[in-house]
Structure formats: structure tokens, C-alpha cells
Amino acid sequence: MEAGGVKLLKSKWFWVVAFGSLFAFSIDLWAWDWVEPSLFGLPYVVTYIAVLEAALFVLFFLFAKYYWIDAEEGNT
Numbered sequence: 001m002e003a004g005g006v007k008l009l010k011s012k013w014f015w016v017v018a019f020g021s022l023f024a025f026s027i028d029l030w031a032w033d034w035v036e037p038s039l040f041g042l043p044y045v046v047t048y049i050a051v052l053e054a055a056l057f058v059l060f061f062l063f064a065k066y067y068w069i070d071a072e073e074g075n076t
Helices: 004-009 013-028 044-066
Strands: 037-039
Touching: 004 037, 004 044, 037 044
Parallel strands: none
Antiparallel strands: none
């Protein structure tokens, strides 16, 4: 019997919402022309993109670990 968190990570709809949300956050319409320095004198967008890329890395890692099915295991 799987724990609730692992069962959630094996749901197709969880991944649709997770990657869809990340895509929506990457469309930066709310601060299109804002170039105020925020971190180490860099524009905020550099920090924002770095955070999005880190989130994408974590999502891909979890997706590969819990959702992709190994060809030897078959479809379960």
C-alpha cells in the first residue's frame, strides 16, 4: 500500500497542474517592464528565472522518479 504523497505523485493530473502552473508563472505579464535591482544588483527577473529553473529541475526529478514507468516494470 502506497503513502498518500507517493500516490499523488503517480497521478497524471498532478503533473498536468504542476507543469501547467510552472508554465503560467513563467509568463511574466504582471511585471513586464519592471527592471528594479533586487538581488546583488541584478534585475529581479534574473532571480525570478533562477527560482523557476530550480522548480523545473525539482519537478523533472520527481516526475522521472515517480511517474515514468520503466519498460521492464510494464504498465501498472
